[in-house]
Amino acid sequence: MSTQAPPRAGRPTAAPTRVGSGQPVGRRRQRRVTLGGTIRTICALVVFVASVFPVYWMVNSSLLPGAAVRSSTPHLWPDEFTLDNYVTVLTPGTRSIDFLPALRISLIVTLSTVVFALLFAFLAALALSRFQFRSRRMLIVGVLAIQMIPAEAMMISTFRVLDGWNLVNTTAGLTLVYIAAVLPFTIWTLRGFVNGVPAELEEAAMVDGCSRMGAFWRVTFPLLAPGLAATGVFAFIQAWNEFTFALIIMNRADQRPLPVWLRAFVQATKETDWAVIMAGSTLVAIPVIIFFLIVQSRMTSGLVAGAVKG
Amino acid sequence: MSSAVRAARARELGELVSPPGRSPITSPRRRLAASAFLRGPWLLLGPALAVVAVITGWPLVQLVVMSFQKYGRAQIFGAPPEFVGFDNYVEVLTDTEFWVVLGRSLLLCAACVVATMGLGVAVAVLMTRLGRGLRLLVSVGLLLAWAMPALTATTIWGWLFDTRRGLINYLITQFTGADFMGHSWLNNWVSFYFVATVVITWQSVPFVAFTTYAALTQVPREVLEAASIDGASSWQRFRQIVVPHIRAVLVVLLVLQIIWDMRVFTQIYTLQAIGGIAEQTNTIGVYIYVTSVVSGDMGAGGAIAVLLVIIMLAMSGYYIRSVLREEGI
Numbered sequence: 001m002s003t004q005a006p007p008r009a010g011r012p013t014a015a016p017t018r019v020g021s022g023q024p025v026g027r028r029r030q031r032r033v034t035l036g037g038t039i040r041t042i043c044a045l046v047v048f049v050a051s052v053f054p055v056y057w058m059v060n061s062s063l064l065p066g067a068a069v070r071s072s073t074p075h076l077w078p079d080e081f082t083l084d085n086y087v088t089v090l091t092p093g094t095r096s097i098d099f100l101p102a103l104r105i106s107l108i109v110t111l112s113t114v115v116f117a118l119l120f121a122f123l124a125a126l127a128l129s130r131f132q133f134r135s136r137r138m139l140i141v142g143v144l145a146i147q148m149i150p151a152e153a154m155m156i157s158t159f160r161v162l163d164g165w166n167l168v169n170t171t172a173g174l175t176l177v178y179i180a181a182v183l184p185f186t187i188w189t190l191r192g193f194v195n196g197v198p199a200e201l202e203e204a205a206m207v208d209g210c211s212r213m214g215a216f217w218r219v220t221f222p223l224l225a226p227g228l229a230a231t232g233v234f235a236f237i238q239a240w241n242e243f244t245f246a247l248i249i250m251n252r253a254d255q256r257p258l259p260v261w262l263r264a265f266v267q268a269t270k271e272t273d274w275a276v277i278m279a280g281s282t283l284v285a286i287p288v289i290i291f292f293l294i295v296q297s298r299m300t301s302g303l304v305a306g307a308v309k310g
Numbered sequence: 311m312s313s314a315v316r317a318a319r320a321r322e323l324g325e326l327v328s329p330p331g332r333s334p335i336t337s338p339r340r341r342l343a344a345s346a347f348l349r350g351p352w353l354l355l356g357p358a359l360a361v362v363a364v365i366t367g368w369p370l371v372q373l374v375v376m377s378f379q380k381y382g383r384a385q386i387f388g389a390p391p392e393f394v395g396f397d398n399y400v401e402v403l404t405d406t407e408f409w410v411v412l413g414r415s416l417l418l419c420a421a422c423v424v425a426t427m428g429l430g431v432a433v434a435v436l437m438t439r440l441g442r443g444l445r446l447l448v449s450v451g452l453l454l455a456w457a458m459p460a461l462t463a464t465t466i467w468g469w470l471f472d473t474r475r476g477l478i479n480y481l482i483t484q485f486t487g488a489d490f491m492g493h494s495w496l497n498n499w500v501s502f503y504f505v506a507t508v509v510i511t512w513q514s515v516p517f518v519a520f521t522t523y524a525a526l527t528q529v530p531r532e533v534l535e536a537a538s539i540d541g542a543s544s545w546q547r548f549r550q551i552v553v554p555h556i557r558a559v560l561v562v563l564l565v566l567q568i569i570w571d572m573r574v575f576t577q578i579y580t581l582q583a584i585g586g587i588a589e590q591t592n593t594i595g596v597y598i599y600v601t602s603v604v605s606g607d608m609g610a611g612g613a614i615a616v617l618l619v620i621i622m623l624a625m626s627g628y629y630i631r632s633v634l635r636e637e638g639i
Contacts, residue, residue: 036439043436044444051451054512055458057477058466072491074477120358127354137634139355144633146366148626150573152595153615156602157373158365180365183358241459243576244595248603259461266465267583274469281462292457 058285062086062278069275085279099280101254102261106240108171109257113178113239114232120179121186121231122224126216128187129194130202143184151181151244159248169255177245182235189234193227194220233291240288258284373619377612386606398613408597408614415572415593418503422571425511427564430518435548437523449520456516460576467509468584471495496586503591509577514570518563525556558632565629569622575599594618 061069062085063078089099128140158177159168167173201223202215210218243259250256256264262284266277377398379391402408433452437445458466470477473494482490495501529552537547553560575595582588582596592600598618602611 040436040439041444044440044448047433047436048447048451051455054463054466054470055454057470061469070475074480120361123354124358127351131351133351141630141634144630145623145626146362148569148622149370149619150595150622152573152575152598153618154366154369154373155599156608156611156615157369157376161369161372176361176365180361183362187358241461243461259459262461262465263580263583266580274472274475277465278469281465285459285462288459289454289457293453
């Protein structure tokens with residue numbers, strides 16, 4: 001968002017300088033701007049370091065040997081560079097809790113969630129955007145309100161319902177929960193994108209003999225590609241990061257997705273090996289960071305409208 | 311728009327003027343499309359509604375039912391649950407621990423919201439005053455913090471605040487001379503919540519900053535210039551022109567932050583795994599989990615959960631209204 005905004009740097013301060021140039025007041029302001037500029041630069045650097053440093057520290061610790069991380073003076077950069085921690089995390093059987101099975105479960109659940117959520121949300125967004133019907137407003141309020149129900153309140157009853165259908169500790173069960181969880185947000189976001197495609201295009205296709213569904217599928221769907229990509233990535237990040245439902249639904253050690261794996265791993269190794277934990281954290285975080293940077297420009301408006309925490 | 315009107319009129323005329331089946335315009339296929347148009351929205355909404363109704367709606371009903379039942383370990387193993395009216399609610403509301411947990415959650419929520427909104431707006435204002443390069447730098451930093459999954463973020467901060475090898479203890483010891491090596495941040499509920507506030511604020515500031523920044527760029531420049539010609543100081547301009555312009559956005563952000571920080575679960579639960587005394591640091595989300603799963607009293611847990619849902623929905627009212635107004639629905 002911010003990187004694409006038109007450059008407006010110094011807007012409020014530029015105006016007075018221009019207006020009052022040549023006058024003593026203007027010159028005094030000019031000096032103050034320079035001092036203010038230095039302060040602002042320092043503030044900007046502080047914000048940057050405060051934001052980035054923890055991430056840097058994670059990667060740094062993950063690239064140091066365990067002994068270096070345990071030593072009494074911290075190593076500020078990976079001067080004893082090693083990939084051993086990653087090897088430890090990725091090698092099956094070196095720890096009681098394996099990374100790779102968790103990765104497999106996370107990938108299956110996340111990708112199925114994205115596919116089904118996008119498909120269902122596309123259809124529902126068409127309904128909410130292209131049709132006027134009596135309960136439309138009520139449905140939109142429902143879409144917004146449902147997102148406000150905290151997962152923490154729902155986890156026990158969701159567990160019981162899934163348990164009744166023998167879906168606990170299955171990827172299908174967790175996927176269903178995630179589809180339901182991301183649907184309100186994906187519907188809302190896609191609805192915005194569908195609104196941006198002129199309905200006249202569909203009408204024209206229908207005049208030319210296309211059915212209504214055919215027009216949606218052949219005309220609207222391809223035009224939505226950017227919206228589908230962005231929404232899909234949001235759904236991916238949500239499903240990949242989700243912790244609360246995963247914790248309660250996938251409670252068997254061999255059925256853990258990555259977030260639950262990471263917490264168990266932290267609990268099992270925290271006293272001994274922060275370096276390996278940081279390697280595991282880096283592996284969990286990398287896909288999210290990459291995807292997040294891809295769609296960040298659409299993030300702000302989408303999130304304000306859809307109200308899902310990134 | 312005119313082509314839409316024309317298309318609609320053509321369709322109408324086609325069906326009104328020529329009886330179905332005789333004109334080439336009103337072929338059977340066309341009539342099928344017309345009836346699909348009528349059934350359309352519900353067919354399209356079907357899959358999404360079905361999933362949400364079954365996976366969100368049904369458990370929600372179950373939750374409310376459960377909160378009126380005696381539902382403990384015996385019931386988990388098959389004993390039929392008996393209805394006890396408002397007993398669970400009475401039990402929860404007369405339990406001092408519930409109020410302590412609620413108070414703690416509110417305290418943590420207040421600390422996080424104040425810190426997040428204050429820092430977020432400050433960073434947004436700073437970004438409007440920066441040159442292109444520095445603003446890009448700040449944006450990249452904020453994005454990185456924002457992108458971190460809550461769980462990894464909490465783990466990293468847990469490592470930074472680690473008792474024996476944490477960088478924070480090392481730096482405090484080096485720079486203040488006080489011996490902080492071996493100081494446990496998570497063992498005391500006050501400093502536990504301090505760490506939690508740092509983690510949550512670190513992750514929430516980017517969203518507030520970017521959104522506020524986007525709103526700030528929409529403030530009309532001419533008005534600001536006119537005000538400065540009229541002699542308004544930069545603080546006056548900010549207070550009397552900028553703030554009223556972005557007020558709506560700020561209020562929505564505030565409501566969202568309160569909702570998100572009130573129900574915080576992942577960060578607290580993970581910090582408890584790293585260290586800390588769970589009984590003294592539970593927030594309402596964690597308390598529901600502990601009451602229902604660890605203590606096995608699903609009836610009481612359900613009652614707390616219902617109360618939380620009601621609080622959240624009541625707070626979302628403002629947000630939902632403002633979104634609807636903005637979208638013109």
